Amino acid sequence: MRLVILGGSGSGKSTQAQRLCRYFEIPLISTGEILREAISGNQPLPGFRWSEADPRTSLSVYASLSELGYHARPYMQKGELVPDKMIIELIQIRLRQPDIQCDWVLEGYPRTAFQAEELDFLLDDLGQKLDWAIYLQVPEAVMVSRSLGRSLPDDQPEIVQRRVELFYDRTIPILEYYDRRRCLLTINGDQSPEMVQQNILTLFSVP
Numbered sequence: 074m075r076l077v078i079l080g081g082s083g084s085g086k087s088t089q090a091q092r093l094c095r096y097f098e099i100p101l102i103s104t105g106e107i108l109r110e111a112i113s114g115n116q117p118l119p120g121f122r123w124s125e126a127d128p129r130t131s132l133s134v135y136a137s138l139s140e141l142g143y144h145a146r147p148y149m150q151k152g153e154l155v156p157d158k159m160i161i162e163l164i165q166i167r168l169r170q171p172d173i174q175c176d177w178v179l180e181g182y183p184r185t186a187f188q189a190e191e192l193d194f195l196l197d198d199l200g201q202k203l204d205w206a207i208y209l210q211v212p213e214a215v216m217v218s219r220s221l222g223r224s225l226p227d228d229q230p231e232i233v234q235r236r237v238e239l240f241y242d243r244t245i246p247i248l249e250y251y252d253r254r255r256c257l258l259t260i261n262g263d264q265s266p267e268m269v270q271q272n273i274l275t276l277f278s279v280p
């Protein structure tokens with residue numbers, strides 16, 4: 074099962090991504106989590122070793138997570154999107170890491186049309202196909218109130234507002250991209266995590 078979870082800040086992407094990974098026993102790739110790890114300078118995520126990054130990725134490879142964090146920090150601190158090239162490079166490396174086989178949940182990526190197109194090229198290259206893009210739809214006020222209620226370092230009011238703006242401006246357009254490919258599932262995210270998960274599994278027609 075290969076899934077992408079789409080939604081604005083505070084839509085429940087991370088919560089549902091973690092639930093689906095537990096249910097299907099497949100790994101989670103969260104760009105927000107990788108970037109926050111990179112910025113915090115903690116040990117690299119288990120299974121994610123830059124030094125073993127696949128040399129076939131012709132793009133420049135960051136020598137370490139902290140280098141990625143150094144470049145990503147200024148954007149995240151303003152609620153801006155990290156440049157596509159950096160994120161695409163991150164995903165190209167991450168999906169080729171040995172701990173990722175052919176089933177995964179991708180959360181926080183894609184966020185732009187360019188990222189969505191590059192994901193399709195990468196999956197073609199890997200001989201994989203995306204099963205579903207799951208869009209968690211919640212009202213803007215719910216996104217903002219949930220994000221402000223979290224304790225993530227990039228959840229200050231002005232940053233949250235900018236992330237929501239960017240969601241409508243850059244990520245909403247890719248819903249059409251996946252709808253055209255008949256792999257978009259739209260779920261009401263403004264309900265309990267249990268109900269959201271049940272709605273998703275029902276659409277997969279999983280008991």
Ligand SMILES: Nc1ncnc2c1ncn2[C@@H]1O[C@H](COP(=O)(O)OP(=O)(O)O)[C@@H](O)[C@H]1O
Nearest residue numbers: 082083104105149153154155160181182184236
């Ligand atoms: N696919 C991506 N493209 C560009 N920037 C990203 C991407 N994923 C995460 N980021 C950066 O990391 C920050 C936090 O991401 P995330 O935890 O997914 O936030 P949100 O709660 O807004 O979904 C974003 O505001 C953005 O700066």
